[in-house]
Amino acid sequence: MYLTNKLKKYSKYFQLCLSILPLGILTGCDMIEFHPYDLDIDGETGINAKNIKRIESALQGKDAFSFVFISDTQRWYDETEDAVYAINQMENVDFVIHTGDLSDFGLKLEFELQRDILNKLDVPYVCLLGNHDCLATGQDVFRIIFGDENFSFHAGNTHFVCLNTNALEFDYSEAVPDFAYIENDLSNLPAGIARTIVAMHAAPYTEQFNNNIARVFQHYIDEYPSLQFCLAGHTHSLAVEDIFEDGIFYYTAPCIKKRTLLHFIFTPDSYTYETIPY
Amino acid sequence: MKQYLINILAILLFSIAFTPVIANPTDSLEAVLPRKWDKRIHQKYEGWERLRPTHVKYQYAGGMGVSAFGIGWDYGKRRQWETDFLVGFLPSKYADKFRLTFTVKQNYIPWSMSFDEHWALEPFYCGLYVTTIAGEEFWKQEPGRYPNRYYNFSTKLRPYIFIGQRINLNLDNNLIKHISLFYEISSCELYIISKITNSSLKMKDILRFSFGAKIQLFKD
Numbered sequence: 342m343y344l345t346n347k348l349k350k351y352s353k354y355f356q357l358c359l360s361i362l363p364l365g366i367l368t369g370c371d372m373i374e375f376h377p378y379d380l381d382i383d384g385e386t387g388i389n390a391k392n393i394k395r396i397e398s399a400l401q402g403k404d405a406f407s408f409v410f411i412s413d414t415q416r417w418y419d420e421t422e423d424a425v426y427a428i429n430q431m432e433n434v435d436f437v438i439h440t441g442d443l444s445d446f447g448l449k450l451e452f453e454l455q456r457d458i459l460n461k462l463d464v465p466y467v468c469l470l471g472n473h474d475c476l477a478t479g480q481d482v483f484r485i486i487f488g489d490e491n492f493s494f495h496a497g498n499t500h501f502v503c504l505n506t507n508a509l510e511f512d513y514s515e516a517v518p519d520f521a522y523i524e525n526d527l528s529n530l531p532a533g534i535a536r537t538i539v540a541m542h543a544a545p546y547t548e549q550f551n552n553n554i555a556r557v558f559q560h561y562i563d564e565y566p567s568l569q570f571c572l573a574g575h576t577h578s579l580a581v582e583d584i585f586e587d588g589i590f591y592y593t594a595p596c597i598k599k600r601t602l603l604h605f606i607f608t609p610d611s612y613t614y615e616t617i618p619y
Numbered sequence: 620m621k622q623y624l625i626n627i628l629a630i631l632l633f634s635i636a637f638t639p640v641i642a643n644p645t646d647s648l649e650a651v652l653p654r655k656w657d658k659r660i661h662q663k664y665e666g667w668e669r670l671r672p673t674h675v676k677y678q679y680a681g682g683m684g685v686s687a688f689g690i691g692w693d694y695g696k697r698r699q700w701e702t703d704f705l706v707g708f709l710p711s712k713y714a715d716k717f718r719l720t721f722t723v724k725q726n727y728i729p730w731s732m733s734f735d736e737h738w739a740l741e742p743f744y745c746g747l748y749v750t751t752i753a754g755e756e757f758w759k760q761e762p763g764r765y766p767n768r769y770y771n772f773s774t775k776l777r778p779y780i781f782i783g784q785r786i787n788l789n790l791d792n793n794l795i796k797h798i799s800l801f802y803e804i805s806s807c808e809l810y811i812i813s814k815i816t817n818s819s820l821k822m823k824d825i826l827r828f829s830f831g832a833k834i835q836l837f838k839d
Contacts, residue, residue, distance in 0.1 A: 373680045374827045376720065376752060377777060377807060379713040418817040446772060446809050454824065477757055477774040481715055512764050548766060 377448050378478040382485055384453055385460065389488035392465035396436045396496055399465075403497035404535070406435045410603040412542075412574025413596035414455060415445035415473055420597045421458050427602060427619035429463045434604070435496065436464050438503075440574040440594060441471025441542035447479030452486050467494070469503050471542040471574065472549050475510035491522045498535040499607065500565065502526060506541040506573075508551035517551060523561050530566070536607075537565035544573035544591050545584055559585045569612065579603075579616065651696045658733040659697040662838045674835045676703050681805050681829025682779055683707040683750045684720045691724075691833075701726040709752070724748035728785070741785040741799070749778045772809070781805035785833070796835040803829045 371383050400406050409428050414421040428434060439459070444451035452474075459466055470490040474483050480490070490505035508517040518541070539562045543549035562568060570590045577596035584591050592614070595601050602617040651660065664671055672690035679686055684707030691703035707720040728744040751759075757775035761768075783803035790797060806814075810825035 372823060372826060372828050374682060375680055375685045375713050376682055376709055376718075377809070378752065378757070378774070379709055380715065381713045416813055416816060418813075419819045422819050445813075447774065448809060450810065450824070451813070454820070473770075476770065478715065509764060512762070 377450065379449065380478060380481055380485065382449060382453065382482065385456065386485050387488060388456060388460075388486060389467050389492060392436070392467055393492070393494040395465040396467075397494060400435060400495075400497040404499075404609040405607055406496050406499070407433055407604065407606040408496070409434055409437045410440070410572055410592070410594050410605060411437065411597060412440040412594035413442040413471070413577055414439065415442045415451065415471075415596075417597045418454060418458060420600060421455065422461075423600070423619060424597055424602060425458055425461050427617070429461075431604070431617070433606075434464050437462055437466035438501070438540055438572065439466060439468040440540055440572055441469040441507075442473045442574060442596075443468060443471065443483075444474050444476070444479055447473060447476025447482075449478070449482050452479070452482045456486055467492075467501075467503065469540060469542050470505050470507065472507040472510050475507055491519055493526050495531070495534065496607075498533055499569075500530065500534045500537045501540060502537065502562070502565065503540045506543045506545075506551075507549045508543075509549045518554075518558055520557075520561055523564075527564055534566050536567045536569050537562075538569050538572065539565070540572040542573065543575040544571065544582075544593060547573075547575055549575060556585065559587065559589070563587070563589070656732040657697060657730060658739065659699070659731045661694065661696055661698045663694075664838065672836065673698075673838075674701070674833050676705065676831060676833045678705060678707070678829055678831035681781070681803060681827060682777060682807060683722045683748075683829075684709045684718070685713065687720065687722060689722070689724075697731070699728050701728065703748075707750075719753045720750050721753075722748050722750040731787075737789050739787040739789070741787065741801075743782065744785060744801075745780070745782045747778060747780045749776055751776050777807045777809070779805045779807045780811075781829075792837070794837055796837045799833040799835070801831050801833065803831075805829060 375381060409431070411424060428437060443455040468487045470480065470483050474480065483490070491503065493500060493502045495501070502523070504518050504522070506518050511517045545555035545558060546552055568589055570592055573591055573593050576593055578593070579595040579601060580593040582591050583589065592603065594603055600619055602619060603614060604617055605612055605614045663669070673693045674691050676689050676691055677686065683705060687705040687707030689703045689705030691701050693701045703724040703726070705722040705724060707722065709718040709720065711717050724746065725748065726744055726746040728741050730743065731739050731741050733739040752775060759773050759775045761770055781803040783801050785799045785801040787797050787799045804826050806825050806827065814820045814825045
């Protein structure tokens with residue numbers, strides 16, 4: 342008799358447990374996932390477009406500015422957080438440019454986590470598409486969270502062209518790099534652009550680049566007004582190279598694990614850069 | 620489409636090939652030691668009848684699509700092992716287009732607590748599953764355009780581990796023996812790798828909830 346009473350008590354307890362369950366569903370909404378590669382994205386989207394507006398309006402009419410250049414933050418969340426903290430400590434930084442590989446496996450979660458870390462920056466930032474970001478549905482997630490894979494913006498009188506150069510990922514199914522985009526961008530340049538910087542994830546002569554057209558690419562981007570240099574990531578190590586021996590340097594950022602930031606400072610008629618370990 | 624068919628065929632073949640072996644408990648009823656709480660007994664089929672599934676399952680979320688439906692077989696002295704084959708789907712709302720998923724799931728349910736003739740609780744169970752998704756952009760092995768071991772993982776096959784709890788309601792029904800409601804907390808290998816290498820990631824970032832129901836079919 343005692344035992345059956347006790348059992349009934351427990352039975353009620355478990356029915357209570359079941360009724361509490363829906364509460365758990367509501368509170369843990371972002372912990373319900375249909376597939377790691379689905380496109381059910383939590384949080385902010387359209388980052389690049391919003392941040393470009395912020396950069397352009399803050400630097401309008403200026404010919405001096407500075408930016409921090411980072412790349413390849415994939416699956417190094419601790420180091421990326423520290424980088425964000427270090428950048429926020431720096432003075433006179435106008436924006437941050439990230440040349441791709443936010444994700445290691447192309448997972449939706451990786452883009453969301455990286456966005457949430459980079460959103461802690463005090464200054465606006467833009468992200469390029471890396472080769473790892475193209476895996477599975479990664480490119481679709483990138484488009485939603487950050488935006489188009491080819492884009493350009495102005496920092497005062499300086500034009501920034503950000504290009505997808507991960508040709509190996511697309512297996513000739515898409516134009517990578519997209520010369521039509523470059524031509525279109527060139528013909529729509531506003532008046533007053535005095536300098537140009539080209540950013541990409543994979544530099545010419547890396548295995549990702551369509552190397553048959555490497556020289557053609559260089560010829561095309563040389564059409565931009567006063568091309569200063571190119572920015573790239575992908576190789577995970579710091580490098581400054583005059584790849585085509587034409588005086589156009591390619592600056593390659595180390596991966597974030599190496600805890601080194603590149604800081605470029607532009608004055609009206611020249612630029613300098615420094616590497617900042619943190 | 621061909622890939623879908625191959626996947627379905629592979630799962631069917633797998634189930635046919637392994638079920639008679641796994642659903643063949645060598646133990647007899649007498650060998651089950653009596654437990655105060657655990658009233659589970661495996662009622663086994665004989666011969667080719669062993670191919671008949673012992674239960675059907677439904678699962679919501681957990682990396683196998685919005686919903687997954689499947690059949691399964693239980694075995695072991697106290698039905699403490701279950702192997703399920705589930706087909707799930709991801710509607711075009713959550714993907715670029717409608718996607719199917721295929722999952723093989725292994726459950727280990729060590730304990731059961733029976734409260735009365737109707738209610739029982741399985742306070743802890745665990746297991747693993749491997750889920751695969753249909754679609755050209757997902758690959759088991761890297762396509763030939765990449766240098767060898769360029770990425771070194773598969774975007775198509777995703778292994779998960781999970782723990783969960785179940786509550787059983789026994790029915791006096793000719794067709795349905797009992798219904799179990801369950802929830803699970805799971806994580807896949809890529810999430811676990813990410814957590815191990817980053818102290819800034821929280822458990823909330825890598826753990827995922829899923830919910831489901833099992834319907835135990837009656838042995839006639």
